[in-house]
Amino acid sequence: MANTDVSGLTQLGSHVDLPTSPEEAKLERVPHTHEGERYVVRFTSPEFTSLCPLTGQPDFAHLMIDYVPRKWLVESKSLKLFLGSFRNHGAFHEDCSVMIGKRIADLLDPEWLRIGAYWYPRGGIPIDVFWATGPEPEGIWIPEQGVPPYRGRG
Template sequence: MENKGLTLLGGKTEYKQNYAPEVLEAFENKHPENDYWVRFNCPEFTSLCPITGQPDFATIQIDYIPDIKMVESKSLKLYLFSFRNHGAFHEDCVNIIMKDLIKLMNPKYIEVTGFFTPRGGISIYPYCNYGRPDTEFYEMAKNRLKNHK
């Protein structure tokens, strides 16, 4: 069955008001023998500055190479929305997102970039990545980070 273990699809959407990694859901990758990219682009990400409480706006881009599990997109949308009232610096947000997705899926490779809009005349674009240790993806992560623009 296609939706085995997925609880959010087809039901009424409940938006969490606080950071909620528990809403993330995964499903089985039907092509684990293939290495391929999956990209999510969330142009309406918001979080709060942990010092001032002012809102921060960003486009969050998530790229990953799946293994056995993949993140379900509605659950990802609700998860990202849960940052709306969460106080965290930009760099913290992208690392939290990456670590939560690693915990959920154990991907071969993942990278998360935040394209935050300017506040005070400056933009911040934090980037983080991960490649599974003891695989070619570990070396790929090191190289992509070293050569990141």
């Protein structure tokens, strides 16, 4: 069994305050010890929060991030801190969702990555945002995200 090299990590195993902005947040990665093995990694953040850039009111979403790694895996504590840094960040749903996907994709250069951001309604309208680096790769099982559409009192 291969050991993952964690020597370059600065946050894992240390006390780290929540970054005050996504730009300040440091996403970290670790080597993929099963390079060449094709599988999906999924992160779920059912209580993601950001702020409306106009009103300052909180917005809530259920995020699903799926990726097929190449040489790198995202380090989960740094991802948690990065996502938490949006709590005081004012941006529209679409901007937050795409920013998260692009930032992770830039860090990892995965074979494929998608983010499904299922936002709770504001003003009576839920906004769901879906972004991917490209089409789903063939020959690999990619499970449905399984987040039902918002039904309200329907």
